[in-house]
Amino acid sequence: MKITAAVVHEKSGPFRLESVELDEPREDEILVRIVGCGVCHTDLVARDQHLPVPLPAVFGHEGSGVVERVGSRVTKVQPGDHVVMSYLTCGTCPSCLKGMPSHCPSFLPLNVAGVRPDGTTTLSQNGAPVRGSFFGQSSFATYALARERNVVKVSKEVPLEILGPLGCGVQTGAGGVLNSLKPPVGSSIVVFGAGSVGMSAVLAAQAAGCAVIIAVDIQPERLRQAAQLGATHTLNPKDRNPVEEIRRITGIGADYSLECTALPQVLRQAVDCLRVGGTCGLIGVAAPGVEVALEMATLLDGRTIKGIVEGDSNPDIFIPQLIELYRQGKFPFDRLIRTYSLDQINQAVEDSEKGRVLKAIVRP
Structure with missing residues (x-):
């Protein structure tokens, strides 16, 4: 399907809003319509190639949105669910099995290689591959593909557009x-x-x-x-x-x-x-x-x-806990946030880098 995404083409280059092709969800994947995505320092480190994600690529790893479609093997969420996307882990190593997914030994290849675990890309442009799957999502876009291991179903009683940073920076x-x-x-x-x-x-x-x-x-x-x-x-x-x-x-x-x-x-x-x-x-x-x-x-x-790493959190448990603290007025993380439209992403990045804003969120 055709989507709009903020594509980085060269080291330290600007984010360019362009049309790209997103794969249809496979049997173990989830299509999410993005409502908001936080700008994190890790996105900028990858843009500057301190994390060697091949370019062109789409970053963004603090996404929140609405589930649009799910693959046949997905049971955790269904269309219409509100979700926050976090980091991706294998689910089978000793760290994951002990409830310590942030110490998964496959953390780097699963989150910063820019491809699915099988090496394929989720995005393309004019027939050429574009690296996606950044932290299992690449959410600087109108839609993203995620997996059960990195989506967290959240309450519909809280504003979805501000919840993305709970998936990385805030939970850290x-x-x-x-x-x-x-x-x-x-x-x-x-x-x-x-x-x-x-x-x-x-x-x-x-x-x-x-x-x-x-x-x-x-x-x-x-x-x-x-x-x-x-x-x-x-x-x-x-x-x-x-x-x-x-x-x-x-x-x-x-x-x-x-x-x-x-x-x-x-x-x-x-x-x-x-x-x-x-x-x-x-x-x-x-x-x-x-x-x-x-x-x-x-x-x-x-x-x-x-x-x-990642606040030693198990996102499925910790993100709902933070949301409940927020609902009770005990964790007002929304006071850190300023929102921008997706076409203002370069302004959001500049404001973040210069300390004008604590947590920028871009909204398609």
Whole structure:
């Protein structure tokens, strides 16, 4: 079928709205009419070829929409269902079977190869293949093909157009707190990097009952927003030494920290600011080969570093939980969002890259 999609043709090139051909759904696939799709840093990393998805390609992996058609083997959803699309996993490895799908060893080939698991493409243009299946969807488009493993049926009582980011960025930040660190009520946490992932972590920390929530960022506007969203303290490293200030605020160091920037010097701060026995969650995705220097005695004192992918979440369980918290007014992630039409995608990308918006959503 003919659809409209935002196609990237060259490294770091613009997103161009063009007509492409989308395959009919196979027996194990789901055709989704896209209502909204979040703009994520990972989309831009792939556009810039730091993730080697062959071009031309269609990105977008925080899609939400309505099921239009399903293949004969699909039982999880039916036409008319509202869904959020998340990352794709194999479902058969030990990690998937243990309920830890974000640590599936097939995560990269399934999500960033730009093809189905059998190597075929879902998209074409003038008879030539266009890479799709990005995170099992490629949702910068009017329609996308997904699979049962990466669609989550959601309530029709919430606005579908804002739910897409729950499939990646929001669940990563919120899950980093609620699933990975699990801070008890009254504990202290520091979030390094107040972008959409970090702000989602701030919201989750408030929902978890953390008594001290410290947001660290170099952009004053983001710090102001973090304070509005629940941070009890904000720090700009350009003004004060964050480690010293965190120790002053907490008395002995923070119970938990989250590193969302992928900068080695910031990870060092996120570890050094912890109390004895504290835990640092690493969310920021650095390029291969990036190393960090840590003082061994700091780790010997019982401090822990935990790597976190997709918020250690099982999307089928966690996304409905976040939606329920939102319905109860305890997780107002909609305050992070600004919407754009799909033909404004390059403006949405520019605003995201320049920090003018926390979470952009494009709507066909």
